Amino acid sequence: MNVGRALADAQPRVFWLDRPERPDPLPPLSGSLEADLLVVGGGYAGLWAALQAKQDDPGRDVVLVEAGTCGWAASGRNGGFCATSLTHGLANGAARFPDEISTLETLGAANLDAMLATISLFDIRCDVERTGEISLATAPHQLADLAADAALARRHGHDVVVLGRDEVRAEVASPTYLGGVWHRDRTVMLDPARLAWGLRAACLSLGVRIFEHTRVTGLASSGAGVVARCFGGGSVRAGGVVLAANAFPPLLRRLRAFVVPVYDYALVTRPLTPAELASVGWRQRQGLADSGNQFHYYRLTADNRILFGGYDAVYHYGNRMAPSLARSAPTFATLARHFFSTFPQLEGVTFTHQWGGVVDTCTRFCAFFGTAFGGRLAYATGFTGLGVGATRFGARVALDLLSGSPTPVTTLDFVRSRPMPFPPEPLRSLVINATRWSMAQADAHEGRRNLWLRTLDRLGLGFDS
Ligand SMILES: Cc1cc2nc3c(=O)[nH]c(=O)nc-3n(C[C@H](O)[C@H](O)[C@H](O)COP(=O)(O)OP(=O)(O)OC[C@H]3O[C@@H](n4cnc5c(N)ncnc54)[C@H](O)[C@@H]3O)c2cc1C
Numbered sequence: 001m002n003v004g005r006a007l008a009d010a011q012p013r014v015f016w017l018d019r020p021e022r023p024d025p026l027p028p029l030s031g032s033l034e035a036d037l038l039v040v041g042g043g044y045a046g047l048w049a050a051l052q053a054k055q056d057d058p059g060r061d062v063v064l065v066e067a068g069t070c071g072w073a074a075s076g077r078n079g080g081f082c083a084t085s086l087t088h089g090l091a092n093g094a095a096r097f098p099d100e101i102s103t104l105e106t107l108g109a110a111n112l113d114a115m116l117a118t119i120s121l122f123d124i125r126c127d128v129e130r131t132g133e134i135s136l137a138t139a140p141h142q143l144a145d146l147a148a149d150a151a152l153a154r155r156h157g158h159d160v161v162v163l164g165r166d167e168v169r170a171e172v173a174s175p176t177y178l179g180g181v182w183h184r185d186r187t188v189m190l191d192p193a194r195l196a197w198g199l200r201a202a203c204l205s206l207g208v209r210i211f212e213h214t215r216v217t218g219l220a221s222s223g224a225g226v227v228a229r230c231f232g233g234g235s236v237r238a239g240g241v242v243l244a245a246n247a248f249p250p251l252l253r254r255l256r257a258f259v260v261p262v263y264d265y266a267l268v269t270r271p272l273t274p275a276e277l278a279s280v281g282w283r284q285r286q287g288l289a290d291s292g293n294q295f296h297y298y299r300l301t302a303d304n305r306i307l308f309g310g311y312d313a314v315y316h317y318g319n320r321m322a323p324s325l326a327r328s329a330p331t332f333a334t335l336a337r338h339f340f341s342t343f344p345q346l347e348g349v350t351f352t353h354q355w356g357g358v359v360d361t362c363t364r365f366c367a368f369f370g371t372a373f374g375g376r377l378a379y380a381t382g383f384t385g386l387g388v389g390a391t392r393f394g395a396r397v398a399l400d401l402l403s404g405s406p407t408p409v410t411t412l413d414f415v416r417s418r419p420m421p422f423p424p425e426p427l428r429s430l431v432i433n434a435t436r437w438s439m440a441q442a443d444a445h446e447g448r449r450n451l452w453l454r455t456l457d458r459l460g461l462g463f464d465s
Pocket residue numbers: 040041042043044045046065066067068069070071072073074075076077078079080081082083214215216217244245246247248249251264265266297309356357358359383384385386387388389391
């Protein structure tokens with residue numbers, strides 16, 4: 001397959017955001033405002049915080065400020081796999097929080113139920129499909145790990161089906177598949193940008209005041225509250241602040257050691273013809289992910305395109321973020337090559353969109369939480385690559401922390417503990433790149449983990465997207 005030809009017309013734009021239904025931006029903040037609650041960041045975490053705050057207390061005056069437009073960042077450009085897991089997967093959660101994993105699983109399932117109820121309540125048309133997700137083995141050594149994951153999932157009451165080589169290929173026809181585990185009940189697929197836009201509309205309908213193109217440049221104590229100064233001269237003084245800024249340069253210095261921005265990339269094809277789709281099967285439309293350390297995730301869109309993402313997870317020295325980094329020709333070419341080895345029958349299909357986005361990776365791969373300014377600011381960050389569902393829960397935790405009274409959630413070790421920090425540069429880059437290189441080596445050598453990875457495993461550290 002000529003990868004260059006397949007990518008020739010791919011636009012450097014996010015498929016989900018590249019649609020006429022994208023709402024017009026709201027005016028930026030000018031002047032000074034007072035509010036009960038200020039939310040900084042209009043991705044899922046911020047939108048869920050504002051929405052839940054209003055649902056808790058309709059009389060609360062809530063302001064949300066967003067540096068770009070709501071949902072432009074990770075929340076509008078992800079794969080749309082919405083999982084119950086709050087811990088970047090059950091295995092990660094069980095290893096890190098063995099005493100709390102059952103509670104966290106229950107809270108995660110309740111979180112997804114509440115999320116779907118809200119989507120229905122506000123008539124958010126984000127194409128929810130309850131298909132579940134298949135974890136795929138594409139190398140023999142991955143079969144044992146998948147079987148262990150399936151056994152763990154069953155112990156926690158998940159509905160899983162182990163699929164042999166022929167069974168998995170009967171679901172989705174790829175010559176690369178050796179087996180799979182269909183997690184039927186813990187992941188729904190949805191349209192990420194439509195979810196973000198729908199949450200924004202829901203917030204507005206409840207009276208949240210949203211200012212877009214309004215970047216907060218600094219926070220300071222102000223009497224019994226906190227004042228946020230914004231680029232352009234505006235300011236908001238609020239009794240409480242939820243900081244929901246993901247991997248962007250943190251407004252709290254203390255967070256700099258804990259979160260690194262990691263670029264993750266995706267391609268989208270043109271819509272498949274009925275014959276092309278039939279050649280793949282995929283009648284149940286599950287989300288798919290293979291099981292290497294460097295893994296792909298892929299899915300069908302509502303109009304039967306294939307979104308194909310993942311594999312490279314790229315960190316830039318000094319936590320660098322820039323619009324130009326959301327494009328990477330070598331990564332797009334790698335993804336296209338892998339796409340055609342996965343689906344050789346789709347030779348001739350072209351890609352229409354290619355983009356990248358930033359994941360807020362921390363060393364425990366799942367969100368952590370905290371407060372500042374004497375409890376008047378709360379944050380939730382570090383969702384790594386599984387935040388579509390978990391951000392709603394993270395927002396709930398931040399609101400609970402702001403309330404100042406312990407709740408069943410804020411007393412969890414999961415909420416009270418923090419990940420190990422990353423070392424400062426230049427060590428940070430060295431450590432991350434050594435880890436990425438070692439993970440690629442493990443994938444190429446039957447999963448054998450070298451001394452570096454085994455040491456990190458013993459310390460409970462790692463790097464993921
Ligand atoms: C390519 C890609 C694929 C992914 N796929 C999946 C997936 O399939 N399933 C899954 O569960 N997760 C996935 N994720 C992760 C998921 O998208 C994120 O965890 C989630 O969207 C994080 O939401 P958020 O609100 O914390 O962050 P964001 O959506 O990044 O929102 C943060 C917002 O804060 C704003 N902001 C930052 N600083 C300031 C400031 N100083 N002032 C004002 N505003 C500010 C930003 O402009 C931004 O809009 C993926 C991520 C990427 C990038």
